[in-house]
Amino acid sequence: xxxxxxxxxxxxxxxxxxxxxxxxxxxxxxxxxxxxxxxxxxxxxxxxxxxxxxxxxxxxxxxxxxxxxxxxxxxxxxxxxxxxxxxxxxxxxxxxxxxxxxxxxxxxxxxxxxxxxxxxxxxxxxxxxxxxxxxxxxxxxxxxxxxxxxxxxxxxxxxxxxxxxxxxxxxxxxxxxxxxxxxxxxxxxxx
Numbered sequence: 001x002x003x004x005x006x007x008x009x010x011x012x013x014x015x016x017x018x019x020x021x022x023x024x025x026x027x028x029x030x031x032x033x034x035x036x037x038x039x040x041x042x043x044x045x046x047x048x049x050x051x052x053x054x055x056x057x058x059x060x061x062x063x064x065x066x067x068x069x070x071x072x073x074x075x076x077x078x079x080x081x082x083x084x085x086x087x088x089x090x091x092x093x094x095x096x097x098x099x100x101x102x103x104x105x106x107x108x109x110x111x112x113x114x115x116x117x118x119x120x121x122x123x124x125x126x127x128x129x130x131x132x133x134x135x136x137x138x139x140x141x142x143x144x145x146x147x148x149x150x151x152x153x154x155x156x157x158x159x160x161x162x163x164x165x166x167x168x169x170x171x172x173x174x175x176x177x178x179x180x181x182x183x184x185x186x187x188x189x190x191x
């Protein structure tokens with residue numbers, strides 16, 4: 001029996017920049033309300049748009065779209081290994097590096113974050129990688145717990161003076177938290 005598709009993933013395009021910035025701004029406020037200092041020095045304006053535009057142009061940013069409204073309700077990006085955290089001993093080429101995972105508050109409860117991680121995990125396995133890797137804000141213990149519940153294993157915490165991120169973790173490529181509720185990708189939403 002096929003489940004009803006209520007959201008799907010697609011590559012982000014230039015028209016999504018405003019929606020991505022709204023997601024980011026909403027997440028900043030939510031994080032502040034939760035008492036974490038994550039993103040309290042928010043990248044705003046031209047710098048944030050420029051960084052996101054680069055990942056969009058490179059095909060590294062995806063958006064999760066609500067089928068009913070057509071609105072962007074989540075995003076996930078991938079990028080290169082951040083060499084402030086990942087060393088040659090980590091075999092950086094063995095991982096897919098997940099960045100900027102954000103879910104709109106209106107979509108809370110749909111497990112979109114976990115399902116986007118599952119999608120990333122499937123991509124990593126298809127590419128022959130061993131790991132999905134993340135680095136998160138060092139002081140956001142709630143986020144650390146969230147990723148650990150999704151199967152990520154904390155490897156170590158790096159503390160370069162010029163960075164606030166540095167809690168690094170990985171989980172096996174191909175691992176899934178919601179194997180019976182996979183996100184569909186545009187062009188493949190009939191699954």
